[in-house]
Amino acid sequence: MASSHPSQSSRLVPEKWRRKRPEPRRARVYVTRLDPWSVAKAAFLLSLAIGIVIVVAFGFVFWTLDSTGALDAVSRTIDDVLGTGGFDLLTSLELSRVLGFAAVIASVEIVLISALATLFAFLYNVTVGLTGGIEVVLSDN
Numbered sequence: 310m311a312s313s314h315p316s317q318s319s320r321l322v323p324e325k326w327r328r329k330r331p332e333p334r335r336a337r338v339y340v341t342r343l344d345p346w347s348v349a350k351a352a353f354l355l356s357l358a359i360g361i362v363i364v365v366a367f368g369f370v371f372w373t374l375d376s377t378g379a380l381d382a383v384s385r386t387i388d389d390v391l392g393t394g395g396f397d398l399l400t401s402l403e404l405s406r407v408l409g410f411a412a413v414i415a416s417v418e419i420v421l422i423s424a425l426a427t428l429f430a431f432l433y434n435v436t437v438g439l440t441g442g443i444e445v446v447l448s449d450n
Contacts, residue, residue, distance in 0.1 A: 333448050333449050333450035334448070335446055337445075337446055338446075338447060339443065340442050342437065343430040345427050345430040345434070349423055349430075351426075352422055352426030352427065356418060356419045356422035356423055357419055360416070363411055363414060363415045364412055366411075367411035367414075371407045375404075381398075383398055384398035
């Protein structure tokens with residue numbers, strides 16, 4: 310007598326009639342060449358995003374330090390230590406100067422990251438003959 314329970318009914322079905330789950334297909338692929346122009350474009354866009362984060366972070370940190378009064382306290386401490394009268398950190402450290410400095414740092418970062426990534430793509434293409442490339446296993450599961 311066959312039971313209606315699924316685990317018992319599957320035992321009664323012969324092995325050759327059961328549906329087998331297909332195993333996931335796997336493919337081994339080797340990265341043997343990087344297009345330097347594609348690497349340069351991707352590196353430029355990623356470093357541009359990092360540059361924007363740098364400028365926003367500099368502005369946020371300056372705004373936070375200014376609104377909490379930390380810059381005033383540092384200015385008074387420097388004035389007390391040096392003994393000079395009238396030193397004001399806020400006159401030499403304005404928001405426009407801080408953001409300008411951050412923009413310069415971000416610009417240098419964008420140029421360096423883009424150039425270095427392109428250089429590394431060329432170096433990878435040269436050395437791939439010795440190393441065989443990077444192996445990547447692709448699977449459909």
